[in-house]
Amino acid sequence: MILTALVEYYERLAAQGKVPAFGLTQEKVGYSILLNRDGKVKDVINLSDCADKKSKWTMLTVPASFKRSGIAPPPFFLWDKTAFVLGVEQKAGADTPTLNPRSCEVFKDLHLDRLAGATDDGLVALRKFIETWIPGEWRQCEHIVKHTPAIFSANVVFRLDGEPGYIHERPAAQELVKRYSAADEATLGLCLVSGEARPIARLHPAIKGVWGSQASGASIVSFNLDAFNSYGKDRGANSPVSVHAAFAYTTVLNHLLLRDPRHRQCVQIGDASVVFWAQAKDQHQQEAAESLFFSTLEPPPSDSAEAAKLKHALDGVSEGRALHDLDLNFDSAAKIFVLGLSPNASRLSVRYWFCESIGVFTKRFSQHYDDLAIEPTPWKTPPAPWRLLRAIAAQEKTENVSPQLAGSVMRAVLGGGRYPRTLLSAAIMRMRADGDISGLRVALCKAVLTRDQRLDNEDVQEEVPVSLDRSNTAPGYLLGRLFSVLESIQEAALHSVSASIKDHYYGSASAMPAGIFPVLMRGAQNHLSKAMKDPKEKGLAISLEKEMQHIIDGLGCEFPKTLRLEDQGRFAIGYYHQRNERFRSKAGKDDAAEIITSDILETTV
Structure with missing residues (x-):
């Protein structure tokens, strides 16, 4: 299914001239050697993009490359x-x-x-160059020395002086490429x-661009040891794919994996390079x-028009409206193919594969963001999956x-299933x-619990609130709120502390309340007494005491001895709601959006 979809996409792109034809490939080429008709080097031209100072090469369509190894590849x-x-x-x-x-000798033998029998001027010039070139004399060629x-460390191609295009693009050269196609052997x-009788590829072309894989490329289909052979078949014969199909699916994957700001069909999520394409x-x-x-x-971070368009689409779908009803010029029946590839030594692992209509995917993303929804909202634009994952990684580093x-x-987001329980624990x-x-971490806790509840998990009984819910009686949620109130009482009494009760007791209070909260309650009484004596804090102290008692x-009458993982998630949600409600009230409704940010807890504690 995956290879078939890739081959079909290749055929569509090839018909539009967006990918190389069979027998050709796109490669990074750094220099062009300009030859005169006698095969002498007249100049060496740097092919790097002048507009991009970081670019050291340009993508050119050349005769197909292949995997090579051994002493004399x-x-x-x-x-x-x-x-x-x-x-x-x-x-x-x-x-x-x-x-x-x-290496120079095997290049020379092949081309001679x-x-x-070549008669084309460009091919004749190249043959003369190869016949006369001596590797040890490169220092006598000033055109090479200057580069x-x-x-x-670059790939090079050839041009004939006074002629347009490269030598490998000349009609005579193209005929030779077809003649020496691997399919003939x-x-x-x-x-x-394809289901047809065709020449079978023994080795498949390399797939390049998957993050973490070998620079020379890796394979999805590969058999390179005797242990993989069966019924007398070796290498590619174990999983017969025609030369043309192998070329097609690897060529289009290399096209999709291009990391180019203008080419937006590849996103890195964790260790997976996620490529996608549409059929409409x-x-x-x-x-x-x-x-x-x-x-x-990958929600747009700064493009307000794009962000508004995305929000309009997600909100409309969340309300039950179809994409074609939102005046966005979308065909909701357009099919989207999603392939996640991860490195695995010299091979690639298929992390996930999905094929659904854009309407179905948009509905699932809308549900994903609905599950994440929490007040106050800790983001300006919907958070990308990689951003959510980074929020719960050690030191918040992608690696x-x-x-x-x-x-x-990603399987849960794209497939609409349950989030992994490890997401909540992480x-x-x-x-x-x-x-x-x-806010991002708390939103993830809320998303896991909300989706479990919606999918009828028997372990989840209470509704998960989006904003502060004083009527919610879930013990974990109430304890999280109480912990926040006790922290606020401490702040009202001491004004400035180097380490609050959150810094000392959050972990143990959220896991073993019975062992921590009695100690915190006794401390809160002392803090309340001190705050009551301060005219500036007395009103706040009275309000906090009432909230605590409620x-x-x-x-x-008793604090639970332990809290399950789900209740620890509710603890975090209750703490977040109660903590930010205080600052919301203090700042005023009009200024709340500016004050509540994803870093509010860090800057105010």
């Missing part, structure tokens, strides 16, 4: 690294370029064989993708669907996000570890 046709083309390379950490005559050492078999009735609808889906994965947790969360553990009861009445 084979060269590419009509282009390659300088280690093959010139016999010189710049190894990592080396101060000076190193000669590589063995294939270009032996050292950068050129010796492949064994016929039944392709699992026309090109405009396809681009609109892909743009909307990208926005749900510390658990790959398994990231994959489970949020609680981080709050207990660093004492930051941030909560205690709801709890009953």
Whole structure:
């Protein structure tokens, strides 16, 4: 299903000229060697993008590359690294370029064989260059010297002086590319993708661009050990995919995995490189669907128009309206394909795969944000999945996000199922570890509990409030509110403390209330007495005492010995609501939105 969908998408893009035709590929090329008709180097042209100072190459369509290994790996046709083309390379950490005559020799043998009968001026010039080039004499070529050492770590192509385009683009060169296609040497078999008898690929082209995988590329389909062979079949014959299908799905994946600001079909979430594409009735609808889906994965941080459009779509769907009823020019039936790929040594793991209409995905994202909804809202735009995951990672660093947790969360968001229970435990553990009861973390606790309740989990009995709910009698929620009130009483009495009760007791109070709250209650009585003596704080102290008594009445006569994981999540929600309600009231309704931010707890405690 995955390979079939990728091949179909390749065929659509190939028809539009957006991806290379069969036998070609797009590669990063740094330099072009300009030859005269005698095969002499007339100039070397830097192909880096002048508008982008960081760019050291440009993407060019060249004859297809392939995986290579061994002592004398084979060269590419009509282009390659300088280690093959010139016999010189710049190894990592080396101060000076190193000669590589063995690679240069295999490049020379291949091209002298294939270009032996060539009559095209460009191919003849290239053949003459290869015949006369000596790797050790590169220092005598001033055109190459001026680009050292950068050129010796780049791919190069060739041009003929006075002629447009590159030599590998000339019609005669294209004919040679077709003639020496790998398909001619492949064994016929039944392709699992097309269902037709076609030449079967022994090795599939490399997939490049998956974060964390090898720079040379990795594979989804790969058999490289004798232990993988069965029924006398080896390598690609174990999972027969035609040469054309293997080329198609790897080419389109490399296209999707391009990290380019103008190319918005790949998002990094945890260790997974998530690619997606749409299938719609026309090109405009396809681009609109892909743009909307990208926005749900990566909400615009500053584009107010895009953010408003996304919010309008999500709010409308949340109210039960279809996309085509929202005047957004969307075809809700447009199909979206989502593929999450993770690195696994030299192979790639499929973390998840989804195929649904954009209407279904938008509804699921809308439900996801509804589950996260909490007051006060700790974000200006809907938080991207990676932002949520980073909020519960150690030191809030992306590299510390658990790959398994990231994959489970995305499956829940995209599939509409339950969030993993480890999401709730991770949020609680981080709050207990660093004492930051941030809005994002609390929203995650609320989302897990809300979705469990909606999906009829028997362990969840009480409704999870979005904003402060003084009628809610869940013990965890009441204890969280009480803890916040006790902290406020301490602040009213002492005004400034280096470490509040939250810093000392939040973790134990949220897990074992019976052992902590009696101690905190005795301290609160002393703090209340002190606050009552301060004319500026007396009114606040009376209000806090009433709030405390109201909560205690709801709890009953005893504090529970322990709280389950779900109740610890409610504890955090109750604390967040009560804590921010005080600042909301103090600042006034009109200023609340400016004061309540995702960092309010850190800046006010």
